Amino acid sequence: xxxxxxxxxxxxxxxxxxxxxxxxxxxxxxxxxxxxxxxxxxxxxxxxxxxxxxxxxxxxxxxxxxxxxxxxxxxxxxxxxxxxxxxxxxxxxxxxxxxxxxxxxxxxxxxxxxxxxxxxxxxxxxxxxxxxxxxxxxxxxxxxxxxxxxxxxxxxxxxxxxxxxxxxxxxxxxxxxxxxxxxxxxxxxxxxxxxxxx
Amino acid sequence: xxxxxxxxxxxxxxxxxxxxxxxxxxxxxxxxxxxxxxxxxxxxxxxxxxxxxxxxxxxxxxxxxxxxxxxxxxxxxxxxxxxxxxxxxxxxxxxxxxxxxxxxxxxxxxxxxxxxxxxxxxxxxxxxxxxxxxxxxxxxxxxxxxxxxxxxxxxxxxxxxxxxxxxxxxxxxxxxxxxxxxxxxxxxxxxxxxxxxx
Amino acid sequence: xxxxxxxxxxxxxxxxxxxxxxxxxxxxxxxxxxxxxxxxxxxxxxxxxxxxxxxxxxxxxxxxxxxxxxxxxxxxxxxxxxxxxxxxxxxxxxxxxxxxxxxxxxxxxxxxxxxxxxxxxxxxxxxxxxxxxxxxxxxxxxxxxxxxxxxxxxxxxxxxxxxxxxxxxxxxxxxxxxxxxxxxxxxxxxxxxxxxxx
Amino acid sequence: xxxxxxxxxxxxxxxxxxxxxxxxxxxxxxxxxxxxxxxxxxxxxxxxxxxxxxxxxxxxxxxxxxxxxxxxxxxxxxxxxxxxxxxxxxxxxxxxxxxxxxxxxxxxxxxxxxxxxxxxxxxxxxxxxxxxxxxxxxxxxxxxxxxxxxxxxxxxxxxxxxxxxxxxxxxxxxxxxxxxxxxxxxxxxxxxxxxxxx
DNA sequence: TATGAATGAGGATTCATTCAT
DNA sequence: AATGAATGAATCCTCATTCAT
Numbered sequence: 088x089x090x091x092x093x094x095x096x097x098x099x100x101x102x103x104x105x106x107x108x109x110x111x112x113x114x115x116x117x118x119x120x121x122x123x124x125x126x127x128x129x130x131x132x133x134x135x136x137x138x139x140x141x142x143x144x145x146x147x148x149x150x151x152x153x154x155x156x157x158x159x160x161x162x163x164x165x166x167x168x169x170x171x172x173x174x175x176x177x178x179x180x181x182x183x184x185x186x187x188x189x190x191x192x193x194x195x196x197x198x199x200x201x202x203x204x205x206x207x208x209x210x211x212x213x214x215x216x217x218x219x220x221x222x223x224x225x226x227x228x229x230x231x232x233x234x235x236x237x238x239x240x241x242x243x244x245x246x247x248x249x250x251x252x253x254x255x256x257x258x259x260x261x262x263x264x265x266x267x268x269x270x271x272x273x274x275x276x277x278x279x280x281x282x283x284x285x
Numbered sequence: 286x287x288x289x290x291x292x293x294x295x296x297x298x299x300x301x302x303x304x305x306x307x308x309x310x311x312x313x314x315x316x317x318x319x320x321x322x323x324x325x326x327x328x329x330x331x332x333x334x335x336x337x338x339x340x341x342x343x344x345x346x347x348x349x350x351x352x353x354x355x356x357x358x359x360x361x362x363x364x365x366x367x368x369x370x371x372x373x374x375x376x377x378x379x380x381x382x383x384x385x386x387x388x389x390x391x392x393x394x395x396x397x398x399x400x401x402x403x404x405x406x407x408x409x410x411x412x413x414x415x416x417x418x419x420x421x422x423x424x425x426x427x428x429x430x431x432x433x434x435x436x437x438x439x440x441x442x443x444x445x446x447x448x449x450x451x452x453x454x455x456x457x458x459x460x461x462x463x464x465x466x467x468x469x470x471x472x473x474x475x476x477x478x479x480x481x482x483x
Numbered sequence: 484x485x486x487x488x489x490x491x492x493x494x495x496x497x498x499x500x501x502x503x504x505x506x507x508x509x510x511x512x513x514x515x516x517x518x519x520x521x522x523x524x525x526x527x528x529x530x531x532x533x534x535x536x537x538x539x540x541x542x543x544x545x546x547x548x549x550x551x552x553x554x555x556x557x558x559x560x561x562x563x564x565x566x567x568x569x570x571x572x573x574x575x576x577x578x579x580x581x582x583x584x585x586x587x588x589x590x591x592x593x594x595x596x597x598x599x600x601x602x603x604x605x606x607x608x609x610x611x612x613x614x615x616x617x618x619x620x621x622x623x624x625x626x627x628x629x630x631x632x633x634x635x636x637x638x639x640x641x642x643x644x645x646x647x648x649x650x651x652x653x654x655x656x657x658x659x660x661x662x663x664x665x666x667x668x669x670x671x672x673x674x675x676x677x678x679x680x681x
Numbered sequence: 682x683x684x685x686x687x688x689x690x691x692x693x694x695x696x697x698x699x700x701x702x703x704x705x706x707x708x709x710x711x712x713x714x715x716x717x718x719x720x721x722x723x724x725x726x727x728x729x730x731x732x733x734x735x736x737x738x739x740x741x742x743x744x745x746x747x748x749x750x751x752x753x754x755x756x757x758x759x760x761x762x763x764x765x766x767x768x769x770x771x772x773x774x775x776x777x778x779x780x781x782x783x784x785x786x787x788x789x790x791x792x793x794x795x796x797x798x799x800x801x802x803x804x805x806x807x808x809x810x811x812x813x814x815x816x817x818x819x820x821x822x823x824x825x826x827x828x829x830x831x832x833x834x835x836x837x838x839x840x841x842x843x844x845x846x847x848x849x850x851x852x853x854x855x856x857x858x859x860x861x862x863x864x865x866x867x868x869x870x871x872x873x874x875x876x877x878x879x
Numbered sequence: 880t881a882t883g884a885a886t887g888a889g890g891a892t893t894c895a896t897t898c899a900t
Numbered sequence: 901a902a903t904g905a906a907t908g909a910a911t912c913c914t915c916a917t918t919c920a921t
Contacts, residue, residue, distance in 0.1 A: 103901080119402030121319040124894065136895085138902050146895065201401040204317030235465040241468055242445045249435065249441040266431040270439055301884075322911065333886055334913085340884090344912070499880080515798030517715040518916065531882050532916085538880095542916065597797040600713030629860040633843065637864055640842040641835040663826040666835055697905075718890065729907055730891085736905090740891065 102141045104140045106132060108156070111149045116194040119152065120205045147209055154211045157192040161218060164188060166227040178226050179272055182242060186268050188196070189250050197251040219243075231278060238278035242271040302328055306354070306357075308348045314392040318348065318403045345407055352409045355390040359416060362386060366423040373477045375447045376424050377470055380440060383420070384466050387448050395449040429476060436476035440469040500538045502528055504552070507545045511588040516546065516601045543605055550607045553588040557614060560584060564621040571675045574622050575668055578638060581618070582664050587647050593647040615639075627674060634674035638667040698736045700726055702750070705743045710788040714744065714799045741803055748805045751786040755812060758782060762819040769873045772820050773866055776836060778864050779816070781845050791845040813837075825872060832872035836865040 110131050114123040125146055129136045143149045164184050171177040189196050199206055199215060206212045227239040249267030308329050308444040312321040323344055327334045342346045362382050386393050397404055397413060404410045425437040447465030505631060510519040521542055524560040525532045538543045560580050563673050567573040585592050595602055602608045645663030695712045704725050704760040707719040719740055723730045758778050783790050793800055793809060800806045820832040841860030 091398050097447045097894070118367065119319075121317075125896090135903050137897085142436045143901060192901075198402075199403075202397040204396075205320070205402075207399075217300070233460060234467050237443070237447065237461075237464045241446065241472075244442055244446040245435070245439045248439065262431060263435075266435045274439075283880080323913085324911085331885095335887075335915090336885055338913070339886095341915095513802075515715075517713075518799070521917090522915080523723075533883075533918085536882055536917070537882095594798075597801075599795040600792075601716070601798075603795075629856060630863050633839070633857075633860045633864045636838045637835065637842065637868075640838055641831070644835065644838040645831065658827060662831045665828050666831045670835075719892090720890085723914055728905095731893085731908075734892070735907095738892095 097127070103132075103134070103138070107139060107142055107149065108153050112153050112194055114200070115150065115153075116198040120198075120202050120209075123248075145224045149211065151211055153195060154214070158215075159197045159220070160188045160191065161185070161222075165218065165221050165225065173225065173228065174275065178239075178275050178279065181222075181226060182246070182271050182275055183268065186246050186250075186264070186271070189246060190264070193250060196247070200247060200251055226275070228278070232281060233276040235281040238281070242274040242278070244266075245271045245274065299332075305337060305340055305347060306351050310392055310396070311326050313348065313351075313400075318396075318400050318407075341471070345363070349408055351393060352412070353456040355393045356413075356416070358386045358389065359420075363416065363419050364421065364433075366420075371423070372424070373474065376437075376473050376477065379420075379424060380444070380469050380473055381466065384444050384448075384462070384469070387444060388462070391448060394445070398445060398449055417477070424473070426476070430479060433476040435481040436472045436479070440472035440476070443469045443472065499528075499530070499534070503535060503538055503545060504549050508549050508590055511546065511549075511598075512594040516594075516598050516605075517571065518671070519529070534535070547607055549591060550610070553591045554611075554614065556584045556587065557581070557618075561614065561617050561621065562616075569621065571672065574671050577618075577622060578642070578667050578671055579664065581639070582642050582646075582660070582667070584631070585642060586660070589646060594645055596643060620648065624670070624674070628677060631674040631677040634670045638670035640673070641667045641670065683862075697728070697732070701733060701736055701743060702747050706747050706788055707825070709744065709747075709796075710792040711726075714792075714796050744824060745804055747789060748808070751789045752812070754785070755779070755816075759812065759815050759819065762816075765830075767822070768821070769822075769870065772833075772869050772873065775820060775867055776818075776840070776865050777862065780840050780844075780865070782859070783840060784858070787844060790841070794845055797812045820869070822872070826875060829872040830873040832868045832875070834871070836868035839865045839868065 102281065107128065111123070111128050114128060114131070125136050125139055129139055132138075139149070141184075143152065164181065168181050171180075211285075223240065223243065226243070227236050229236075231239070245267060247263070249271075255265065305326065309321070311328050312326060312329070312350075321336055323334050326347075327337055330336075337347070341350065362379065366375065366379050369378075404413065421438065421441065424441065425434050427434075429437070443465060447462070447469075507519070507524050510524060510527070513519075515610070521535055523546075525535055528534075535545070539548065549631070558652050559622065560577065564573065564577050566574075602611065619636065619639065623632050625632075641663060645660070645667075701722065705717070705722050708722060708725070711717075719730050720732055722743075723733055726732075733743070737746065758775065762771065764776050765774075800809065817834065817837065820837065821830050823830075825833070839861060843865075844860070
């Protein structure tokens, strides 16, 4: 029970922390944060609950650490975005990159989306909200007409929805992703045009 | 404890069931389903937990009953929509009405949105999914290009997002609602045009 | 829902008390006393729990009433037995009649047998114990050798066991009952002979 | 609360599981399964209810574990019995050993006897029934006359009854046990003779 | 002769967390 | 780097019982 010499355990040495994160995210995304117990995570890893506490101070900290590790690219994207001129080209580039970032950390973002009520009063709740806010600040032109502001926002949510919700549409996921991106880009373009952008 | 002769209790007679639903929805929407305990609901109503069980068999049943009572308009809307010709006019009328229906049961829909992970394995999860599915079946033209299918879907999600997510935008909520509706209508129109509609 | 004019309800008028006893005994025997709730009894009768309380002061009282109504024959038997001479013939007659009495109130006695732990601290517990005691006092000869006392006792328990436990033996229940009775009679005879009875 | 340095706690280290079983059996036998709450068990052990759940998954599991630990001798006895020739000598040896086994785990068997209704739909119910069944298969000769089959069975129940029910008879328990055994042996002998044994 | 509405006490179970080893 | 044993607080839920109508 639990090979000691077959290399399985050997290879695992030292990366327990990451393995905890992996399994936790998997379960959080699958069942939700509240419904995933530390017992469950521990069992799936074949360690004790106490072991989790060696690596993380609390259940919440596990989630925080996952969040921080996985959303760095978006943090970077926003930082990059702030320094660019707020042209249509920049906005479209951001939308493009944002779509990629979402796709790359899909389980985390699906989790965030489906557990908003829970996440809201966790430490990452505010953090996440601020991040989305800053993203919007870059894309949404505050001087645009209200309709166009909605269009910008809708573009972002189209990406979100496209990633985790439109699952039963179209056969080829690649093709679907392209379609989603196209609609989002289009919304941005319309909004920009409406605002009288160059 | 809790006036006996001042009419408070008197007026409450017989409407406990509804009062439970009201308080429950309020708390579910505010804190999420899992984080709302029956103790909390009972305390706020100044009754015992056991009283809740007189009116509902389980915690889940409370939610189910709320859901069933509040989503009847949407059920009706879908039924009506199925019988209409699938023209642009019909689709736009449905979008318009759907926006109204959402606004009228806003707390419930915000709850559904923010507690997807939880709701998914409750009895209403499937129910809700099927309903959304049927709504989409009416609006989305299966013969349209993939981009246009995404546009139709995006229109629906724009309504959802508009209702509960875009809270900090614009000053007048009425005005904001109109803007959201306009974008959704526009998306439907574009999709329809793309599909070669009249 | 619940015919008012079809005679069903009509005929039931007034015998609710007996119907409660019937259903209660049925469920007590089937599931045990503790595991049978008043809700269950009420539901099966299509009345409310409160209705049970109109007819009986407590759950225990329902059982007591059943017990008292159904064990009268045994009470009579014992009374009769005390007045007879303690001959072999008397003892055998008692065994015979006891077997019949058991068979006639089988569900109650199976219940008593299978719920001894529970029944022990109910009001009928002592009552039942005393009754069995008095029965034994008539049958068991206190001057007999210990082995023979055990034989007398064993005769009684053979009847009990025969009634509810030996269910999977023999095909014809009638035939089985005769065999059980024969063994019991035999044990009494042996005991009597050992004691040097006439 | 509960000596820390006086050795009491020290000595307890590691044997909590067994202590739970001991106290549980004691209470189950005394009050019945349903009427014994985990709170009661925990209190008597001066631990929390949660501690019980560290050692056993459910209340039922506590009972199951007791049952399995204590009935091994009987399991062994049956296994041994199956391999012997079905002679009178074997049967009598089994009866003798069974009497001993019963005496040694008396609280458990009294519990099983007095809580049949409850035990029936617990996991051990079937288990127990099968065990008794197999014991009977060894002792009872299926070709014997019905009366003799009843005699064999009666022998087993005489042992049971003798152990827990005939408490107020005779002064010396040792002597009583011998008498009970003698009657059981006698019943087996009679049955065997009737069946045309040597 | 019943019901509708409620209570108070208690049930088993689960959870995140702690700490000595 | 991890375990074994335990806790305290909370959870949902069920039950027998009451009482005004």
